[in-house]
Amino acid sequence: MLKSRSFRAGIHPPGSKITAGRPIERAKIPPFVTILLHQHVGAPCKPLVKEGDEVKAGQKIGDSDSFVSAPVHASISGVVKEISTQLSPIGREVQGILIESDGRDEWVRMEEINPGNASKREIIARIREAGIVGLGGAAFPTSVKLSPPEGKEIDTVILNGAECEPGITADHRLMVEQSDKILKGMEIIMKVVEADRGFIGIEDNKRDAIKRMSEAVEKEADKRIKVIALKTKYPQGEAGILIKTIVNRETPAGSHSYDIGVIVHNVGTAKAIHDAVYEGIPLIERVVTVTGDVREPKNLLTRIGTSFYKLIEECGGVKGDAGKILSGGLMQGIAGYRDVPIIKSTGCIIVLSREKSKLPEERACIRCGTCVEVCPIGLIPTILGKLAAEGRFEECMEYHIQDCMGCGSCTYVCPSKIPLTQLIDYGKAELKKRAG
Amino acid sequence: MPELIVSPSPHIRSDVSIEKIMYSVIIALIPATACGVYFFGAHVINIIIACILSALFAEYVALRLMGRRFVMDGSAIITGLLLALCLPPRIPLWMAALGAAFAIAFAKAVFGGLGHNIFNPALVGRIFLLASWPVAMTTWIMPFTYDAVTTATPLDLWKMQQIATPHINLALGNVSGCIGETSAIAILIGGVFLIAKRYIDWRTPLSYIATVGILMLILGQDPIFHILAGGLFLGAFFMATDYVTTPITREGRIIFGIGAGVIVVVIRLIGGYPEGVAFSILLMNAFTPLIDRHVKPRVYGVKRKKIFTSPVDK
Numbered sequence: 001m002l003k004s005r006s007f008r009a010g011i012h013p014p015g016s017k018i019t020a021g022r023p024i025e026r027a028k029i030p031p032f033v034t035i036l037l038h039q040h041v042g043a044p045c046k047p048l049v050k051e052g053d054e055v056k057a058g059q060k061i062g063d064s065d066s067f068v069s070a071p072v073h074a075s076i077s078g079v080v081k082e083i084s085t086q087l088s089p090i091g092r093e094v095q096g097i098l099i100e101s102d103g104r105d106e107w108v109r110m111e112e113i114n115p116g117n118a119s120k121r122e123i124i125a126r127i128r129e130a131g132i133v134g135l136g137g138a139a140f141p142t143s144v145k146l147s148p149p150e151g152k153e154i155d156t157v158i159l160n161g162a163e164c165e166p167g168i169t170a171d172h173r174l175m176v177e178q179s180d181k182i183l184k185g186m187e188i189i190m191k192v193v194e195a196d197r198g199f200i201g202i203e204d205n206k207r208d209a210i211k212r213m214s215e216a217v218e219k220e221a222d223k224r225i226k227v228i229a230l231k232t233k234y235p236q237g238e239a240g241i242l243i244k245t246i247v248n249r250e251t252p253a254g255s256h257s258y259d260i261g262v263i264v265h266n267v268g269t270a271k272a273i274h275d276a277v278y279e280g281i282p283l284i285e286r287v288v289t290v291t292g293d294v295r296e297p298k299n300l301l302t303r304i305g306t307s308f309y310k311l312i313e314e315c316g317g318v319k320g321d322a323g324k325i326l327s328g329g330l331m332q333g334i335a336g337y338r339d340v341p342i343i344k345s346t347g348c349i350i351v352l353s354r355e356k357s358k359l360p361e362e363r364a365c366i367r368c369g370t371c372v373e374v375c376p377i378g379l380i381p382t383i384l385g386k387l388a389a390e391g392r393f394e395e396c397m398e399y400h401i402q403d404c405m406g407c408g409s410c411t412y413v414c415p416s417k418i419p420l421t422q423l424i425d426y427g428k429a430e431l432k433k434r435a436g
Numbered sequence: 437m438p439e440l441i442v443s444p445s446p447h448i449r450s451d452v453s454i455e456k457i458m459y460s461v462i463i464a465l466i467p468a469t470a471c472g473v474y475f476f477g478a479h480v481i482n483i484i485i486a487c488i489l490s491a492l493f494a495e496y497v498a499l500r501l502m503g504r505r506f507v508m509d510g511s512a513i514i515t516g517l518l519l520a521l522c523l524p525p526r527i528p529l530w531m532a533a534l535g536a537a538f539a540i541a542f543a544k545a546v547f548g549g550l551g552h553n554i555f556n557p558a559l560v561g562r563i564f565l566l567a568s569w570p571v572a573m574t575t576w577i578m579p580f581t582y583d584a585v586t587t588a589t590p591l592d593l594w595k596m597q598q599i600a601t602p603h604i605n606l607a608l609g610n611v612s613g614c615i616g617e618t619s620a621i622a623i624l625i626g627g628v629f630l631i632a633k634r635y636i637d638w639r640t641p642l643s644y645i646a647t648v649g650i651l652m653l654i655l656g657q658d659p660i661f662h663i664l665a666g667g668l669f670l671g672a673f674f675m676a677t678d679y680v681t682t683p684i685t686r687e688g689r690i691i692f693g694i695g696a697g698v699i700v701v702v703i704r705l706i707g708g709y710p711e712g713v714a715f716s717i718l719l720m721n722a723f724t725p726l727i728d729r730h731v732k733p734r735v736y737g738v739k740r741k742k743i744f745t746s747p748v749d750k
Contacts, residue, residue, distance in 0.1 A: 013448055166448065240736060253737040324441050331446040338440070350447075357441045360449055363507075364551035368457065369637070369684040377736035380684065383728075400735045408446035415452045416551075422444040 004204040006231035007245045009376045011409045013234055015205060016166040016330060019291050024173045024299045027288075027314055031101050033075050033305030034086055034341035035061060038094040040133040041140045042068030047097055053080045057107045057303075058282050060129075061097055070141040070344075071131045074099055075284035075303035077106040089308070089327035089340045096341070099305070110280035115188050123192055123277060130276030131283045131344070136160055136171075136237070136266030137328060139345035142273065145265070146192050148258040154193040156247055159186050161202040161209060161267040162230055162237030165329030168348040170287040171267050173299045175202065175209035178271055179216035185270030187222065188277055193263060198225040199246050200267070205232040234331060235407040239264040241376050253403050268347070283344055292326075292350040293319045302342055308349055309339045323357025326350040331408045360417035371410035371420060377403055381410035385420040388427030393434070396427045404428065454550075457635050458510030464626035465517055465674065471622040472615035475579035476525035480615045483532045484520040490533035491516030491540050498545030511550050515539055518558035518674060521616025522667055522714070523565070527572055535561040555721045556681045559714045566714075576612040589613045590665040591710040606664035617667040627673030640682065640689045641672035647697025655705065668700065671713040681721040688724075688731040696720045 038044035045062030055061060055074040063071040078101040086096030113126055128143035148154060159182070163171040175182060182200075190198050200217075202210045214227045228246055230236050240251050242264060249260045257263060268286065275281040284304050288311065291297040295316025302311060308325060312318060326333030327346055371381040379400055387396045401424060410420040472480050495512035499505065516536045523532055539561030547553040566573045578587050589612050590601035605611050609619025616623075630636040648668060649659040662668070676682060676696055683692050696716040703712025 011450075013446075013450070016448075244736070250737045253735065255737075322438060322440065324443070324447060326447060328445075330448045333445055333447060335442045335445075335447070336440065337442050352447060354441075357443075357447075359441075359443055363454055364549070366454060366457075366551045366679045367684050368635075368679040369686075369689075370452075372685055372733065373637075375733075378733035379735060380732060382684065399732070400738065403735055403737065412446050412448065413450050413452065415450075415454050415457055417449060417453075419444060421446065425444070 004229040004231040005245050006233060007236065007241050007376060009374050009409075010233040010235060011374050011412055012232075013166050013331065013412060015232070016291070017169050017172070017205070019169045019289050019297045019299050020172055020206070022169075022173070022297070022299055024177055024287055024301050027300040027302045027306065027311065029076055029101060029103075029105055030303065030306045030310050032078075032081070033099050033101075033303055034096045034307070035072050035074060035099065035305045036086060036088050036094050036096045036341060036343055037062045037072060038088070038092065039072060039139060039343040039345065040070045041138065042066060042070070042144070044094060045069065045072050047083050047095070049080050049097065051080050051082055054078070055080060055099060057105060058284055059108050060131075060282070068141055068144050070128065070133050070143070073131055073282045073284050075305050076101045077104050078102040087338065087340050089336060089343055089346055090334055091336075110276075110282065112280045113277045115191060115277050120192050123188060126276055127273055129282070130272070132269060132272045132276060133283070133344050134266055135268035135272060135286060135345060135347065137332070137345050137347060139343070142265070142269055145263060146189065148193070148263070152258045153261060154195050154258060154263055155197065155261045157186065157190050157193065157195045157198040158242060158246055158262060158264045159198065159200040159267050159270055160237055160239065160242055160264050161200055161206070161213070162242060163206070164203060164232070164234045164237040165331055165348070166234070167291055167329045167333075167350050168289050169291075169299055170289045170347045172206050172209050174271055174287055175206070175267055176212050179212040180219075181274040182213070182267050182270045183216045183220055183222070183225070184278065185272070185274035186225065188273050189263075189265055189270065190224070195263075196224060200225065200227045201230050201242055201246055202227065203232045203236055204229045234409065235376060235405070238376070238405055238407060240405065253400070286342075286344065286346070288342060288346055289348045290315045291348065293322065293353040293356070294351050295319050304344055305341045307339050307341055308336070311342070311349060312351060318351050319353070321354045322351050323354035324352040326352065331412065332406065362418055363416040365416050365418060368415060370413045370415065374409045374413050376407065376409065377405065379404055381420045381424065382418070384427065385418060385423035388423045388430075393427055393431050396431065401427050401431065454509050454511075458514055460630065460633055460635055461514055461674070462510060462517065464629045465521065465616070467622035467625045468521060468616040468619060468670065469517070471609045471619040472521060472525070475610060475618060476577065476615060480520075480525050482529055483523060483525075483527060483615065484517060486529045486533040487520040487523075487536040488513050488516035490536040491519070494537040494540035495545070498541055499549065502545070502549070504549070509550065512540060515544070515557045515561070519561045521670060522558065522562050522614045524573060524575055525577055525615050526575060527565075531565060531569060531572060535565040538564045551680055553680055554724070555718055556675050556678050559675060559718050562714055563718065578612050579610045579618075587612045589710065590661075591704070594661070594665070595704070595710040600658060600661055601665065603660050603664060606661070614667060617670045620664045620669045623669040623673055627669070630673070630677070636673070636677040637686065637689050639686055640676045640693045643690045643693030644672040644676050644697050645669070647694045648700050651697065651701045655701070657705070662704065666711045667713040671717055675717050676720070681724060683724050683727045683731065685728070685731055685733055687733065688727040691727055691731060692720050692724065695723065
């Protein structure tokens, strides 16, 4: 096998991928689901149903007229119980549709499309209609990402199978078990953006996924697509870093990757595109890794809208005393304070015991420079943190605060346990507020 | 579910702490310390203990006066130990202890304590003693001569009488000099340990030592002699790498090393002192804020490959 590619700086947190060898299991159909009307970047959806309506799994129940948005669908069959304000896993209060299951799990599907005969426009419309958003966590509407502005030519499609976040194995299992569908989804993406080459980047701690994806590419005999082994290092899966590692191009500060002819999609998104186009299935379920201090950590194929606590229960419940429940991985996950529903971008639920949730005591910066050494984009986190804490936001701009991608590497390594990422986020938020 | 904790990401932290780094530095100084004891006798143990206890005491008093909690983070021990290692083997104990207390009080505490000082405390302590008691600070003994038969250091011999000391002696350390500076090999062992642990950046000692070597070679001196003699190794691996008082970026550290190297060469060849390591590091300490202000790493996606950027440019 070829030598794994890598990037400068970064960190090596413990992988904590205890579910890597556990096949995806289908989660039980939950007694109720909460479908949030705003699960994505862009405009929230308006409900298309009202309380008391009967719905089927796959039925569109929310949509928006905005270009940057994605419709939402019922993920089980049953009755709409209420439409009310709900808390989302990323901490926003948004409208949600509560559906009570009728236990029958009846589905409606869209018509199948043969991508060979279909036009680009048709395929993009289908991807939007299926409610597909970036499943790696960003939740950016995929139909928008596949429609770059006029004049931007895409020559390269990169599929992100790095999964560098500690704890998560959802993409890993998907690549092992559904490699053919991922590849077909990728071919659709390449057709739509008219790219002539494609790469699938996978960290080398997932040898089985690299093997399966390579076999799938070989079987398909698609000469345009290559599987690239990446050195296991965080944050390899950040789109900008991935592009740099694989095609050695840098997205200029403040622009999009299509400015340099590249688009990056998550492997889960490619699988969802396959399902929407070939099988007419909208995005109503996804793989969620439930791990950490639960009795039986699992990779669960879960209906969107299932409650976190229900899934934790399905994994045998919390082991010991829960301190934190995270939506997402150990590096960038968001800690919640009560039960929330799974949304399209929820790839992982991590339960941390009280012991592991203890917050370290913050000390003075000793200027060791480790944060500078690990920052994958060349910032000086300790100075940014200090400037932000002192309210010197204008000076933060001189130190490129807006380029921070929030990977958390600096906070992870800091021997003084300074919450650098939080301070930088605060500085970014304040600057945004001032800019209006 | 019980009450859950909400905190920002990341939710895991590395196990490296201030204490872990500081105690690793102390471990890395063991070979050099052991050589000092071996060559100059058990008396140097008293000097080392006096310096460490005095530094700790000064740190305790200073923090209490500032109304802060005393934390045994290991940094005061390093200051005490490093000062002891760059003192002559027969210095009176009270003098050594006073130097350590001065170092903590006037080079560290008055600036705000750990993380805020501009100058390397141990070197400030050394310079304070050198200025106050120049004779005691330049009275040397030969290794294994436990009665005080005074002699000159290899750099003194070179400067005053053009006598070269064999390289092998300089490497092993059986020459006269400060307690912990004579054995280049012992210091190197500790330095390599810290580099391997990634607690110090190899760029600083390499650029510092290489600058001295190359310049001496160009100027017709024996480069190996100048690299091994005096306190260059101790300074390069343990003082020029002090986090607080040296630049924070890789590029800045190289500039620091080159600058300090040039100053050493200038002092040794032109200056009045035979040795210039302490001054070179302290002078570059003064430049550190300036270096950090202007030397920044290149940011991803930002074209400008200029190392020197100034806010005036914009």
